[in-house]
Amino acid sequence: MAPDTLGENSAKALPTRLPLPRQVASAIRSRIISREWEPGDQIPSEDELAKLFAVSRATVREAVSLLSVQGYLIKKRGIGTFVAQAQAISGGLESLISITEWIERHGYQAGTSYIDMKARVPTSNERTLFQAWDLEEVMEIHRVRTANGVPVLYCVDVMPKVFAPENPGQLDESLFQYLERKWGQVVIFAQTEIDVSQASRTMAHHLQVAQDTPLLRLRQAHFNQKSLPILWSQDHFVTDRFRFEVMRHRQ
Incomplete structure (x- = not known):
């Protein structure tokens, strides 16, 4: 799979008014909303996401933390990160x-x-x-x-x-x-x-x-x-x- 155009040095990155971690978070959230990643699914690792979006692991980690706070993702220590079950x-x-x-x-x-x-x-x-x-x-x-x-x-x-x-x-x-x-x-x-x-x-x-x-x-x-x-x-x-x-x- 070709990496998404979100890299730190990419000319095709999303508008710069959004910090890069939020751009990555938005891209991940879009996959969740479109059901590409279903509730309960384990999402790719930080390394895989970094390659996918052509960004650093630190950027991915911040994006994942943001989505965890917002309720889209759940981190399970020692196992991985999963799409949260839909809430009312x-x-x-x-x-x-x-x-x-x-x-x-x-x-x-x-x-x-x-x-x-x-x-x-x-x-x-x-x-x-x-x-x-x-x-x-x-x-x-x-x-x-x-x-x-x-x-x-x-x-x-x-x-x-x-x-x-x-x-x-x-x-x-x-x-x-x-x-x-x-x-x-x-x-x-x-x-x-x-x-x-x-x-x-x-x-x-x-x-x-x-x-x-x-x-x-x-x-x-x-x-x-x-x-x-x-x-x-x-x-x-x-x-x-x-x-x-x-x-x-x-x-």
Whole structure:
């Protein structure tokens, strides 16, 4: 295998704004995220990695230490270094970010394994929520979001049909990004309710869990820069693959 172009003297090295150990760490992390190196796999030795990336052993050692701290690698003394088993994606609910960004912040590759779209007449509650848009129809979108190919949640999103994508191929990015790029609708805040639901037969099939498995559900109305509702979501999270944290302060 030819060495990657990361060497100290290589003209093709990654941008110099990143220290070389971080460049190497990024290259190793990419192999983990792409599943070239699976959880539990032993990665090459320091000498082999140094040759692979055309860098010194000290650079490799620092990169491996960084990835160990970040939870990607586990060092076993006297044995070697191994890819860590995937941990549940976690984060606080204080900040409103897209599911795509949430997944990618944890070093996983965000993806979508299932999409279904259908236009329909809005319910009375949806007419009230979206009354600013003078609705005739809404678009209901079902998606399964994945992290490194593993299903982590089932999303049901409803929006005014006028803002909906024309085909599933336009949903290769987060809905937040789509609404902003296509329509200039920037999601600023959301009103959120948290409860527990059970996996329906369809959800269970696509999430690869048993039917009636408890799922953590976030029901959210998302508002644009003019404080108008633009999106209604029900996100159903597999609890051992996605975890939430909330910072609470005593009054």
